[in-house]
Amino acid sequence: MAENYAKETICIQSGWKPKNGEARILPIYQSTTFKYESSEAMGRLFDLEDSGYFYTRLQNPTNDYVAEKICELEGGVAAMLTSSGQAATYYSVFNICEAGDHVVMSATVYGGTFNLLTCTMKKMGIECTVVDPDDDIETLNKAFLPNTKCVFAETIANPALVVLDIEKFASVAHAHGVPLIVDNTFATPINCNPFKWGADIVTHSTTKYMDGHGMTVGGVIVDSGNFDWLAHAEKFPGLCTPDESYHGIVYAEKFGKGAYITKATAQMMRDLGSIQSPHNAFLLNVGLETLPLRMERHCSNALKVAQFLENNEKVAWVNYPDLPGNKYHELQQKYLPNGSCGVISFGLKGGRSAASDMMDQLKLAAIVTHVADARTCVLHPASHTHRQMTDEQLIEAGVAPDLIRLSVGIENVDDIMNDLAQAMENI
């Protein structure tokens, strides 16, 4: 938006901007295909000579209006929606890596990301070195190889709640001539814009706070346009040498700052699919309208609940970056001064078994795999999301076996605390 509006305004007004007589609300283009008047016009689209819609597997107007809104919120130059957060992670890396390449990844990333990069992409010939996000620059440097193509990390790790020192990671990645990709799911663009701190590409699982109502699985990739692919052309042949599947187009030359997302659309989506359905994009857009209001409430509720847990005698430990005294409080103050997110982790003095007993007693908070939506929910990662990981991997990922992940919703905060209090009394 030329007007330079604040995020609250972008969330409501950006993306779909109806012209005279058009629908006030974003239309759902529930159409697989798009009509053209001449064979020549259609042909030019297939050559990437003109931009336009031809088949929803590649692009759909509803999706693009929503992607545009998220792109503005992050301060990027181009964005694309994907069918899930996993697809966003996968494409964000695979768009610039191929067999024989290597990725550096923070150990505390989401379990799904961990599996994708260390197991599934390994089968595709892409190796991954896992680093401790708290390592100093000298140690981080040692993880890089001549074939390293990117660094991947999370603003706030799910569920370890490690706050990333984005500037440190960006400077290390750039010193090795590769981009930093940051999964900004938990912070949302309301609480942090990783581009401001040097990240080059941002991904989200829009399934979480962005949708916010637990309705739709989705993802998004946003490009800052800041990484100079041509300056490191030998590392990124996919962007800097002719694409034979598009008559020899060189993305970085033809599309400049739009190269990365154009390639992701023209190649990744064309060949691998995983587009978000336009109907889901419409629902995501409704969620985005209230994102700033919800994040404010999630954060204020979570801080009160974290303080309440800290003062409860059955609680062994509480991890929430916004608490003074937390290991990551300083980084939270720097990168997320308005609050981190609504997710807290804690352990009970009774350990692993007390955790599941307590969870069974909850009446308001539900046991669900989901996290980061309007409803308060709990999960025990060691027995649920991170079940595939060994104890060693769990500890490395910052997930203690007794860790309870509490996703504080936007209900009345006293009701949430009363529910936790009665559940802990009953164990």
Ligand SMILES: *Cc1c(COP(=O)(O)O)cnc(C)c1O
């Ligand atoms: C949930 C999540 C993902 C995966 O997203 P899906 O939409 O479930 O595919 C990726 N990263 C983070 C931080 C997540 O919380």
